Amino acid sequence: MSTPTAPRLTVALTFDGDSLSDAVRRGDPPVKLSHGEFGPRVGIPRILELLRRESIPATWFMPGHTLETFPSTTAAILEAGAAAGGHEIGCHGWYHEDFSALSAEEQGAILERCVAKVREVTGAAPRGHRAPYWALGPDTLRLVEDHGFIYDSSLMADDYRLYRVRHGDRHSPTGPTTFGEEGRLAQVPVYWALDDWPFFEPAPATGRDALSAPSRVLEIWSGELHYAYDHAPGGLLTVTMHPECIGRGHRMAMLERFIAEAKALDGVVFDRLDRYVERWLAS
Numbered sequence: 001m002s003t004p005t006a007p008r009l010t011v012a013l014t015f016d017g018d019s020l021s022d023a024v025r026r027g028d029p030p031v032k033l034s035h036g037e038f039g040p041r042v043g044i045p046r047i048l049e050l051l052r053r054e055s056i057p058a059t060w061f062m063p064g065h066t067l068e069t070f071p072s073t074t075a076a077i078l079e080a081g082a083a084a085g086g087h088e089i090g091c092h093g094w095y096h097e098d099f100s101a102l103s104a105e106e107q108g109a110i111l112e113r114c115v116a117k118v119r120e121v122t123g124a125a126p127r128g129h130r131a132p133y134w135a136l137g138p139d140t141l142r143l144v145e146d147h148g149f150i151y152d153s154s155l156m157a158d159d160y161r162l163y164r165v166r167h168g169d170r171h172s173p174t175g176p177t178t179f180g181e182e183g184r185l186a187q188v189p190v191y192w193a194l195d196d197w198p199f200f201e202p203a204p205a206t207g208r209d210a211l212s213a214p215s216r217v218l219e220i221w222s223g224e225l226h227y228a229y230d231h232a233p234g235g236l237l238t239v240t241m242h243p244e245c246i247g248r249g250h251r252m253a254m255l256e257r258f259i260a261e262a263k264a265l266d267g268v269v270f271d272r273l274d275r276y277v278e279r280w281l282a283s
């Protein structure tokens with residue numbers, strides 16, 4: 001997969017612009033809504049400024065509700081991206097729905113609405129999809145493929161390598177799993193340890209750590225960076241972040257240090273997911 005001219009490692013900074021979308025759907029109270037509002041109000045401008053300063057193109061998975069509620073933020077992402085080689089906008093539900101709890105018809109209607117919205121704001125169909133909560137029903141990725149996406153970024157079967165999504169796996173509690181056929185859709189794997197949310201956001205019900213010191217997260221992300229650099233030539237390291245989470249000052253300082261550490265390694269580049277996926281599909 002790797003060619004002599006290919007980067008040693010590609011790092012993709014991805015931002016899920018959840019903002020108010022899930023809180024609105026759940027009817028959450030004012031504090032939770034204000035927590036989401038921090039994203040477009042403070043987090044996104046800070047992130048865009050950092051990406052501009054570092055000339056880094058990024059991928060933004062945006063719920064339709066965020067694109068529609070904050071049109072000036074949407075415009076700012078597209079405008080700021082022009083200077084950084086262009087940011088990518090992918091789909092992330094409309095109200096950050098849990099696809100595993102919806103019928104195929106309901107999921108299809110949401111995907112259609114989201115694709116139309118991204119087309120409206122960017123002038124082109126989205127290439128990438130990330131399921132809200134990384135929650136998928138058995139039919140979801142077939143629907144994502146049918147709606148014209150070239151990749152999804154919600155599964156965990158690999159880390160630094162893309163793979164093709166299979167359809168029709170069969171699992172049984174009394175026999176072996178049989179695997180279905182690979183489809184067209186590429187998978188860009190994700191993982192909790194490369195996501196800001198489980199470390200930083202209070203989630204007592206899950207028993208997960210929260211409000212972690214950034215130094216701890218930087219140690220983990222740096223460990224992934226160096227391992228991928230040493231052991232996965234030509235690979236992709238995908239980091240998932242949320243503007244209302246990473247946008248807090250002490251975490252932005254960590255993100256700046258992470259970027260500096262990656263840039264100090266010879267042969268590391270930052271790129272959008274769609275471009276990396278396109279090269280992988282063509283190879």
Ligand SMILES: [Zn+2]
Nearest residue numbers: 016018132133
């Ligand atoms: Zn999300």
